[in-house]
Amino acid sequence: MKIIQTENLTRTYAVGSSTVNALRGVSLAVEMGEFVALMGPSGSGKSTMMHLLGCLDTPSAGSYWLEERDVSKLSKDERAEVRNNRIGFIFQTFNLLPRLNALENIALPLLYGRHGGDVNKQASEALGRVGLKPRARHKPNELSGGERQRVAIARALVTSPALILADEPTGNLDSKTGAEIMRLLVELCAEGHTILMVTHDAKVASHAGRILQMQDGEIVEERSTDVTA
Amino acid sequence: MSPLNTLLTALRGISSNALRTTLTTLGIVIGVASVIATLALGNGARAAVNANFRFLGSDQVQIDQDLELKNGQMQAQGKTLTYEDGLNMPSAVPLVDRAEMTVSGSAKLRYGRQTDDINFQGTDAGALLTVISQGQVQPVGWPSNKPLTPKDFIGQGRFFTDAEVLAGDSVCVLGYQTALDLFEGDNPIGQTVWVNRKPCQVIGVLAELEALNVEDRINTRPNDGLFLPVSFAIQNLFDTEPWVTIIAHVTDESKMEEAKAEIATYLRQRHGIPKGPDGKYADDFHMTTKQDVLGAQQQSAATFSLLLTALAIVSLVVGGIGIMNVMLVSVSERTREIGVRMAVGARGRDVVAQFLLEAVLLSAGGGLLGIAVGILTVPIAASLNQGVALLDPNSVPLAFGVSLVTGLVFGLYPALRASQLDPIEALRYE
Numbered sequence: 243m244k245i246i247q248t249e250n251l252t253r254t255y256a257v258g259s260s261t262v263n264a265l266r267g268v269s270l271a272v273e274m275g276e277f278v279a280l281m282g283p284s285g286s287g288k289s290t291m292m293h294l295l296g297c298l299d300t301p302s303a304g305s306y307w308l309e310e311r312d313v314s315k316l317s318k319d320e321r322a323e324v325r326n327n328r329i330g331f332i333f334q335t336f337n338l339l340p341r342l343n344a345l346e347n348i349a350l351p352l353l354y355g356r357h358g359g360d361v362n363k364q365a366s367e368a369l370g371r372v373g374l375k376p377r378a379r380h381k382p383n384e385l386s387g388g389e390r391q392r393v394a395i396a397r398a399l400v401t402s403p404a405l406i407l408a409d410e411p412t413g414n415l416d417s418k419t420g421a422e423i424m425r426l427l428v429e430l431c432a433e434g435h436t437i438l439m440v441t442h443d444a445k446v447a448s449h450a451g452r453i454l455q456m457q458d459g460e461i462v463e464e465r466s467t468d469v470t471a
Numbered sequence: 472m473s474p475l476n477t478l479l480t481a482l483r484g485i486s487s488n489a490l491r492t493t494l495t496t497l498g499i500v501i502g503v504a505s506v507i508a509t510l511a512l513g514n515g516a517r518a519a520v521n522a523n524f525r526f527l528g529s530d531q532v533q534i535d536q537d538l539e540l541k542n543g544q545m546q547a548q549g550k551t552l553t554y555e556d557g558l559n560m561p562s563a564v565p566l567v568d569r570a571e572m573t574v575s576g577s578a579k580l581r582y583g584r585q586t587d588d589i590n591f592q593g594t595d596a597g598a599l600l601t602v603i604s605q606g607q608v609q610p611v612g613w614p615s616n617k618p619l620t621p622k623d624f625i626g627q628g629r630f631f632t633d634a635e636v637l638a639g640d641s642v643c644v645l646g647y648q649t650a651l652d653l654f655e656g657d658n659p660i661g662q663t664v665w666v667n668r669k670p671c672q673v674i675g676v677l678a679e680l681e682a683l684n685v686e687d688r689i690n691t692r693p694n695d696g697l698f699l700p701v702s703f704a705i706q707n708l709f710d711t712e713p714w715v716t717i718i719a720h721v722t723d724e725s726k727m728e729e730a731k732a733e734i735a736t737y738l739r740q741r742h743g744i745p746k747g748p749d750g751k752y753a754d755d756f757h758m759t760t761k762q763d764v765l766g767a768q769q770q771s772a773a774t775f776s777l778l779l780t781a782l783a784i785v786s787l788v789v790g791g792i793g794i795m796n797v798m799l800v801s802v803s804e805r806t807r808e809i810g811v812r813m814a815v816g817a818r819g820r821d822v823v824a825q826f827l828l829e830a831v832l833l834s835a836g837g838g839l840l841g842i843a844v845g846i847l848t849v850p851i852a853a854s855l856n857q858g859v860a861l862l863d864p865n866s867v868p869l870a871f872g873v874s875l876v877t878g879l880v881f882g883l884y885p886a887l888r889a890s891q892l893d894p895i896e897a898l899r900y901e
């Protein structure tokens with residue numbers, strides 16, 4: 243099944259009287275279980291693409307099917323539901339809530355929408371999956387950068403989403419910690435998760451099965467790598 | 472998000488900045504306290520009138536002599552309001568079917584070797600309650616909600632009868648303390664005492680009484696007293712015709728104003744009071760009804776209430792704006808948090824619920840504090856309004872409701888603003 247399929251996906255921003263074409267008709271298909279890296283110079287439209295695929299934004303033109311459902315014309319609340327159920331986000335700056343401990347941060351997506359089951363148990367399992375069980379009661383400022391990103395990954399996993407979107411997940415980490423995070427993502431991919439990741443780092447991108455090169459709002463190059471993870 | 476989780480989230484939100492939160496609610500505290508005090512004044516006025524005039528029936532007109540200060544003494548102004556004025560009233564005034572007269576003065580009371588300078592009251596048989604109520608008293612320890620009947624005021628023996636009043640019999644009833652002073656524990660009933668050298672048989676002693684108003688209990692002496700048939704008192708204890716107080720019973724409660732007009736016409740005629748050049752009469756008496764007292768009492772409370780209501784409104788608005796302000800600051804400080812919540816699936820209504828609940832919790836906290844302050848304020852309000860203020864139990868839930876509504880109204884805008892944030896912008900916010 244195609245997790246992602248876009249056709250002519252376009253996003254323009256009006257800035258004053260001029261318009262910025264951040265995305266110029268991108269057509270892309272991602273199969274279930276793929277690990278795709280998105281590369282390209284600053285301003286080439288990578289984040290814009292991630293926002294659209296993550297249903298945080300709606301395209302100016304074109305279509306987007308997530309798990310074969312057209313999600314390009316959903317209302318704000320419908321998009322919130324899609325994000326809650328089907329998508330997990332990993333950010334460069336982690337974006338954990340500072341007043342919640344690790345477990346509570348992970349549980350957050352479970353509190354919105356109807357997930358059922360024991361929230362604490364599910365959050366605990368996700369925390370275990372990223373190897374941070376002993377840090378359950380730690381606040382984000384009591385965790386290292388790598389640990390924070392693990393908590394963020396657990397939060398992205400906890401609802402068992404169809405798609406995990408990571409915008410420069412190693413951008414704020416040193417290379418050793420970054421490598422650990424990449425190992426985790428590769429493992430998750432091997433377990434069947436579909437991952438789309440933005441990175442500037444070719445070494446980081448080399449973990450993906452497919453690398454898309456963007457330029458000026460278009461995908462200009464696409465190549466496969468042979469991964470031996 | 473479930474209501475419980477929304478509540479927990481909101482509680483966390485406000486507890487993160489306790490000092491700012493507390494200061495913000497100050498306006499609400501004052502506003503809510505004012506609501507409590509305002510209602511206490513209204514309630515107090517009602518209670519005071521009910522207590523002080525619970526014996527002046529709503530079908531009665533009290534007629535008093537106009538007085539003036541002459542040579543250091545209160546004297547009747549114009550013609551004296553006499554016993555006969557009252558006696559003839561029921562037959563001359565169609566709307567009045569009965570009139571009770573009372574008179575008061577001072578006399579020397581003697582029994583054996585004991586003497587006592589005393590203020591006496593001459594009354595009708597039926598006027599016992601009315602007369603005693605002038606002192607606004609009750610038997611000691613009487614429960615405030617228990618109705619009082621005339622016989623509850625009698626400790627020993629009985630009060631005098633209509634027949635004894637008509638005949639001008641020389642009988643009397645003593646106050647509790649007066650009886651103790653004079654008889655030093657002996658049984659006074661049936662004994663003869665001397666009032667200004669006139670013999671008089673004791674037929675009853677009043678129960679031990681206390682002022683209704685707790686503050687008045689130190690400076691009033693309700694147990695000193697001597698009650699005599701009004702006819703006997705007028706004939707024997709005054710050098711000149713004394714003025715009386717008349718309680719006129721009106722046949723139809725709905726015609727109190729007409730009755731007052733009829734009584735005035737009757738008295739003006741008897742006292743020969745001409746119509747002045749300005750069309751008014753220079754009356755030498757004045758009339759009071761329960762409605763009059765109620766009106767005056769409520770007017771005084773109303774003026775005070777108006778001030779407090781204004782204070783309540785102003786401080787609630789100020790408090791509300793304070794809450795709006797602190798919520799706007801909070802929304803902007805937590806923009807990123809809102810972005811994260813939206814990214815993981817919070818819908819607009821989840822965000823509205825979270826911030827609205829925070830605002831309501833803030834104002835509710837202020838409300839609770841305000842209720843406490845308000846309850847403590849009631850005695851102060853009372854002291855500023857002649858003791859007339861009484862906590863109205865209904866005002867507590869009402870004031871709490873007001874604080875909740877304030878939170879809802881002023882929290883709505885910040886909450887809506889939070890919910891309308893763009894998740895991408897919010898996530899990028901520094």
Ligand SMILES: Nc1ncnc2c1ncn2[C@@H]1O[C@H](COP(=O)(O)OP(=O)(O)OP(=O)(O)O)[C@@H](O)[C@H]1O
Binds near residue numbers: 289
């Ligand atoms: N809200 C916005 N309003 C106007 N222009 C925008 C907005 N967001 C992005 N852009 C423009 O769209 C283009 C693509 O931006 P985008 O953030 O997708 O780039 P990016 O590839 O993620 O860059 P980087 O590697 O620096 O993160 C840029 O030219 C940017 O200025």
Ligand SMILES: [Mg+2]
Binds near residue numbers: 288289290
């Ligand atoms: Mg970017």
